Amino acid sequence: MSFNNLLIEITDGTAIVTVNRPAALNALTVEVLEELSAAFAELTQDASVACVILTGSGAKAFVAGADIAAMQSLDAVSAGFFARLGHDVLNVIENFPKPVIAAVNGFALGGGCELAMACDIRIVAENARFGQPEVNLGVIPGFGGTLRLARLVGKGRAKELIFTGDMINAQEAYRIGLANKVVAAEELLATARDMATKIATKAPIALRFAKEAIDNGLEMDLDRAGRFESNLFGLCFATADQKEGMQAFLDKRPAKFVGR
Ligand code: CO8
Numbered sequence: 001m002s003f004n005n006l007l008i009e010i011t012d013g014t015a016i017v018t019v020n021r022p023a024a025l026n027a028l029t030v031e032v033l034e035e036l037s038a039a040f041a042e043l044t045q046d047a048s049v050a051c052v053i054l055t056g057s058g059a060k061a062f063v064a065g066a067d068i069a070a071m072q073s074l075d076a077v078s079a080g081f082f083a084r085l086g087h088d089v090l091n092v093i094e095n096f097p098k099p100v101i102a103a104v105n106g107f108a109l110g111g112g113c114e115l116a117m118a119c120d121i122r123i124v125a126e127n128a129r130f131g132q133p134e135v136n137l138g139v140i141p142g143f144g145g146t147l148r149l150a151r152l153v154g155k156g157r158a159k160e161l162i163f164t165g166d167m168i169n170a171q172e173a174y175r176i177g178l179a180n181k182v183v184a185a186e187e188l189l190a191t192a193r194d195m196a197t198k199i200a201t202k203a204p205i206a207l208r209f210a211k212e213a214i215d216n217g218l219e220m221d222l223d224r225a226g227r228f229e230s231n232l233f234g235l236c237f238a239t240a241d242q243k244e245g246m247q248a249f250l251d252k253r254p255a256k257f258v259g260r
Pocket of ligand 1: 065082096107112133134142
């Protein structure tokens with residue numbers, strides 16, 4: 001895989017996808033979004049990859065938003081298409097059949113905050129800053145910020161962040177549930193890698209079903225969500241990994257999962 005705006009490195013079952021436009025603080029253009037979509041499509045097919053880490057290039061930013069210079073001259077129709085593209089790509093990441101960890105290494109603003117929220121887990125450096133500053137530019141969040149922020153931190157806090165355009169630091173992001181963990185900047189990638197390596201030892205189909213049950217279950221009433229979860233639980237028993245996992249427990253040995 002070779003891209004103009006992304007770096008991809010695969011080791012020990014983990015792919016690290018780095019948005020690589022440091023001169024523009026990794027701001028998202030149409031090309032970056034299309035490359036993210038292509039990269040995740042390829043990683044879906046790559047059986048050697050169990051988990052993905054998404055991060056930004058340089059010490060300053062994860063992603064500082066959609067590219068304001070590229071957006072400035074859009075008309076209503078093309079801005080709508082750009083927003084739609086952002087939604088589609090973030091949905092690809094959210095629905096990616098393997099866990100995705102955002103390693104947030106600095107500013108995660110606007111589209112960058114939205115990108116981090118499309119990931120399953122956010123590990124953030126002490127210097128990370130989150131915000132939805134779109135109202136400062138005369139627009140609203142357009143890559144799902146109004147939806148995902150409200151679901152992650154609640155309606156009141158989402159409205160406060162979106163209406164004020166304020167940035168919050170890593171500790172505040174942790175306090176309100178936007179960040180899973182805060183670590184020193186120099187430990188960020190190692191911490192994300194450790195978590196990814198641990199996840200990579202688990203049963204891949206069970207991970208996929210758990211992700212589907214959580215994400216879909218939150219959009220259903222409890223009764224439907226319960227039935228959806230029960231069906232996926234039942235389906236686990238059609239896998240070799242369920243047989244291996246339970247046998248390994250009874251044999252008092254570590255399980256060896258094969259993803260079937
Ligand atoms: N787009 C384009 N370029 C950017 C962006 C951006 N979002 N952010 C930073 N850059 C560029 C700067 O222009 C600058 O370039 P240059 O060196 O050529 O002047 C370079 O990155 C470094 O930035 P600064 O000099 O500004 O660095 P500072 O440390 O002084 O400030 C900040 C860092 C606070 C992050 C500041 O750069 C900033 O406020 N950036 C913009 C943040 C922002 O408003 N993001 C939201 C954008 S809107 C959005 O994401 C909406 C998503 C939905 C779109 C819907 C489709 C229509």
